[in-house]
Amino acid sequence: MRTFWSQPLRRQLILANLVLGLGPVLGLAIWSSIGTVGEHRADLQNQAQSVATNIAEGLSRDLEYIDSVAQTLLDDPIVQALDPVQLRARLDQAQVGRPVFLGMAVAAQGTVLAAITSNNFKLPLTPVEVSPGAKRVRQPERATGDQERPAEYVAMAYPIKGADGVVRGSLTIFMANKRLNDALLSLTLPPGSIAVITDPGGRVLAQNVDIQRDAKRTLLGPNGSDTDAAEVAGSDGLERLHVRTMAQAGPWPIHVGIPSDIAFARATGGLQRTSAVLVISLAACLVGAWFLSGRLSGSLRHLNAAAQRIAAGDFSPIAERPMRSAEFADLQSAFGRMLQQFNASRAALDAQMGEERRVRKELESLQGQVIQQERLAAVGQLVSGVAHEINNPLQAILGFAELLQLQRDVPESVKADLQLIQKESARACAIIRNLALFARQQPGEAGPVMMTDVIRSVAELRQRRLESEDIELKIEDGAVRPVKAILTELQQVVLNFVVNAEQAIIGSGRLPGRITIRAYDRGGRVVLEVEDTGPGIADQNEAKLFQPFFTTKPVGQGTGLGLSISYGIIDSLGGSIGHRRAPAGGAIFYFDLPMTSPVPEHAAHP
Secondary structure, eight states, rough: OOOHHHSSSHHHHHHHHHHHHHHHHHHHHHHHHHHHHHHHHHHHHHHHHHHHHHHHHHHHHHHHHHHHHHHHHHHHHHHHTTHHHHHHHHHHHHHHHTTTEEEEEEEEEEEEEEEEOOTTTOOOSSOOOOOOHHHHHHHEESSSTTTSSSEEEEEEEEEEOOSSSSSEEEEEEEEEEEHHHHHHHHHOOOTTTTEEEETTTTEEEESSTTSOHHHHHHHOOOOOOOOOOSEOOTTTSEEEEEEEEEETTTHHHEEEEEETTTHHHHHHHHHHHHHHHHHHHHHHHHHHHHHHHHHHHHHHHHEEEEEHHHHOOOOOOOOOOOOSSHHHHHHHHHHHHHHHHHHHHHHHHHHHHHHHHHHHHHHHHHHHHHHHHHHHHHHHHHHHHHHHHHHHHHHHHHEEEHEEEOOOOOOEEEEEHHHHHHHHHHHHHHHHHHHHHSSSSSSSOOEEEEHHHHHHHHHHHHHHHHHTTTTTEEEHHHHOSEEEEEEHHHHHHHHHHHHHHHHHHHHOOOOOOEEEEEEEEETTTEEEEEEEEOOOOOOGGGTHHHTTTTSSSTTTSSOOOEEEEEEOOOHHTEEEEEEETTTTTEEEEEEEEEEEOOGGGGOOOO
């Protein structure tokens, strides 16, 4: 591996294409071949199954047809009476128009009473006997004594019963197997395929090859025994995909075999085309890698020379030249900017070090203030930016919701959904507006502020969070006079009260909890209280609550600046701030501010 990475770029690309391309090409070719052969084998298996099923259905129809003819004769009173004179006429009528029959015979007590034949067919010397309980007896026979040749006909005997149910004789119908052979010979099968119909004893009734050839042994092997194997090797050494099914009306086994090498033959053509495409693709990749690596190597050599010059201490500007890719062009530009920045940094380094000494002393004197303000400033900047970015898409959603409601063809159900979207978007806009207002710095003179606006803005910021924590936010707003203050500063104080109450309830595990924001006028002052159902303030902590950097929260969850900053804000506005124990056991944090003259309604809602 180390030897590979130490090679030039062009050689690496060529080797990578050969290794990573040739392996997948061979694997893909093998996978494609196996898959294609499997698909063709499945197609051949389905074809064999379809042929066997069609043969079984056709054979069952013929047997059912013969059974219906036989039943008609058995139900005839003349046949039941075994009258030799009239039996011949009934058999002649049943034979007319039925070429599938070679002949019919009625026998009783081993003697043929009446018989008809066709196509020079000779009746066997011994009639087929039936037992009293049998419905039908099938007995394949051959016109010759050659046991290796397929049966030339099948004799099917039916018991003839009188009105008393006693068997008096038998009706035998001889079916020509030549019709079955002709049907099998007409099948459309690939060369070398074999279809055989046998009786339950394994004797061949029909086949799709020359009768001089034992098709069953050719298909199933030298022993010719029945099997359900999916693939068999015949006596001719050829492996075939084998399907065996039953003609239920027989029941006679039906075997169909299709040479399995046909699947390989069919897959060969596709495999050759796939291999050719893969080889051409690999060759194209190698040519492309050779050409591309040559163009990139020149750019790399130029950048390498520049890097070597900089390493030697030469910081003069780099000589730019056309690059063969956007990445190398960016890298060359980065080299140039790096040199410019480095030279500028060197020139200002001494002055910067002197300035750093001076700034360090100032930083030491301002360290306390930075610690107190840095987190609030960071949060304010983040909130302001997020509020601005989120407000734009919210305004678009609100506008489109209003426009869609004005269309006449909008269903009422959709209008209801649009109204909900409009309502929730407006609420989200109000929250964003309050966040931006809270984060905005507002230096200057204080103005009239309604406690209602302060409470509403804080509630919109914390309502959903409190609901998710299973804490109820209750508002009791009875203040009607404004105070002279800065809205965002009062928001900060009330928000500190609410957040401290929320954390006290969650930390004590007293859920569900409740936080009450209460405002009212008292004398010439406006009072705001935040009451919670938490554990209250411990006696040893009461004297230190408003001291800077004092906190009862775990490390990393509080700075100890919230209440001290709140104290400074209220004190600067001429108010007072404090806490007391709530009647229910929690804590009440409050502040009061002097009232000011009323202002117009629009001024109270910035």
